[in-house]
Amino acid sequence: MARKKSLDQGPVLRGQILARASELFYERGYAATSIRDIADAVEISSSTMYHHFTNKQEVLRSIVVGFMVDFNAATLPVLADGDRTVTDRLDEVIRIHIEMSDDRRPELLVGNPIRYALSVDEQEEGIALQARYHDAVLALVEEGRATGELDVRDAGIATMALLDMLNGIREWYAPDGRLDREEVVQDYIALARNLLRARDTAGTESTAATAAAR
Amino acid sequence: MARKKSLDQGPVLRGQILARASELFYERGYAATSIRDIADAVEISSSTMYHHFTNKQEVLRSIVVGFMVDFNAATLPVLADGDRTVTDRLDEVIRIHIEMSDDRRPELLVGNPIRYALSVDEQEEGIALQARYHDAVLALVEEGRATGELDVRDAGIATMALLDMLNGIREWYAPDGRLDREEVVQDYIALARNLLRARDTAGTESTAATAAAR
DNA sequence: GTAAGTGTCGATCGATCGATCGACACTGTT
DNA sequence: AACAGTGTCGATCGATCGATCGACACTTAC
Structure with a gap:
């Protein structure tokens, strides 16, 4: 798989992260949801998460x-x-x-x-x-x-x-x-x-x- | 500290574990509560937990x-x-x-x-x-x-x-x-x-x- | 064209997780 | 006295956690 294109999608990705994270937190709870779970759901790497949120x-x-x-x-x-x-x-x-x-x-x-x-x-x-x-x-x-x-x-x-x-x-x-x-x-x-x-x-x-x- | 006395307290310890675990689960949530947290609260080792509960x-x-x-x-x-x-x-x-x-x-x-x-x-x-x-x-x-x-x-x-x-x-x-x-x-x-x-x-x-x- | 800035990634860190193991103390039975 | 059963512990396992790092691609500004 090729590297994900890095076209600036502005705050779109941030919004996607929040949307998917909401669902996972709601279903499983905050503690039971890992950073990797969220990243996988948005199809990004876990490191990318930390460029949009401090933690x-x-x-x-x-x-x-x-x-x-x-x-x-x-x-x-x-x-x-x-x-x-x-x-x-x-x-x-x-x-x-x-x-x-x-x-x-x-x-x-x-x-x-x-x-x-x-x-x-x-x-x-x-x-x-x-x-x-x-x-x-x-x-x-x-x-x-x-x-x-x-x-x-x-x-x-x-x-x-x-x-x-x-x-x-x-x-x-x-x-x-x-x-x-x-x-x-x-x-x-x-x-x-x-x-x-x-x-x-x-x-x-x-x-x-x-x-x-x- | 000396070894904890192993006088048979019957189902008392099991009840204490359940009582303290309830409180921790209620406050922090299940996933955010570790086996060691519960064990510490009851002042036993985490291994002892597994003699009273399978998991x-x-x-x-x-x-x-x-x-x-x-x-x-x-x-x-x-x-x-x-x-x-x-x-x-x-x-x-x-x-x-x-x-x-x-x-x-x-x-x-x-x-x-x-x-x-x-x-x-x-x-x-x-x-x-x-x-x-x-x-x-x-x-x-x-x-x-x-x-x-x-x-x-x-x-x-x-x-x-x-x-x-x-x-x-x-x-x-x-x-x-x-x-x-x-x-x-x-x-x-x-x-x-x-x-x-x-x-x-x-x-x-x-x-x-x-x-x-x- | 090159430097700065931004976004993404794989690799990896130390910490903590749930769970297992063998050793040992104590009780009750024989 | 020897034994089995039960309960407790420290040590430790592999897995996973949140978070960090340097490398690299791409865009924009000059």
Whole structure:
């Protein structure tokens, strides 16, 4: 086999590495995936990896931070949009949460072993990004409780229940299975309203339903 | 240091190994935990490990299967108890689920990387045990929908939402934090009733409330 | 045309991994 | 006293790990 042509493919290779590394980390875990596994999957040598990333940790860090930055960019503006009702915003965030964590499933790397693999600084960076989303959802739930749109005893617990419910989907949802994704989105919007005892506000109902159906 | 005394401590050492291994696997992940890490934590040599387990995989398998067997033994009889109302059974299972997954938190090892670490037979064994619990909860939700006690569009989706909501708790609940565990249990019982739109059945209400408060 | 910069590779490093082996201590049986 | 069975250990195996190095191909700038 001839030497791989070294035409400058710019940041393309870096993106390929991140994409394949995400999948391997997601399936096997970070520790069980070797640099050579990733290199083989992208059909490069292991040494080439080190021209694009300083070490294995940096590959993981890029994936984790990259996803969370995009995720927050998509959700935070919606959560903080004061012009819309709480229920309306909640519906849309649930849709974004489900669709984004399904579309980019392998990139959503969380859990203790992932944290353990990162340096202290990287841990704090990742946790801070997650906390920003968490706090924004919590603020929305508290706002809903204040306006009477939602009815929960403890906003903190209800928020965790909601987020865990949404985060669990990617572990069992299979696109080729019994369920259509839009079906899942609609059901989860309804389930979330049940969970938080969303009030059927007559004035905003049509608006929310329209947004939910998109 | 003198040679470790070899007084027969029966299955005690095996239990210690499993306990410490659980914690390390939970914190760092299976692949990132070496046989020597476990041995050091129990203060034995790595060779001694192999007199109690055939290999590293078998340690993981023992933990996973051991927990799920106990978990099913505690929950399945409740879920299938035809003499009680659906809501009543649901409340108690939620309590057991939360308390057991908190008490034995490190033993609850799940996810893709864990599956990847097990052999095909072991995977199927573990999945089968989890499926038995899942199916029993699903059957209860469907029963509740049939009797009118619960009101959900798709029982399968609602069941996954409920289970994910419960499984997420151990990732964030800290015993020394703001929340008392009994508080969490009570809130989740209420949240689950919201989620599944449990009907306030006049006849069984007092029974269910009593069971919930235990 | 030649020098600098970039990207890729094979070869290889020391460290660590899971697992094995023989030696030895202790207990209980005969 | 001799023996078998069990549990523990240090030493060590081959394999694989993350990471480094120098050599080489190719592009671009001058």
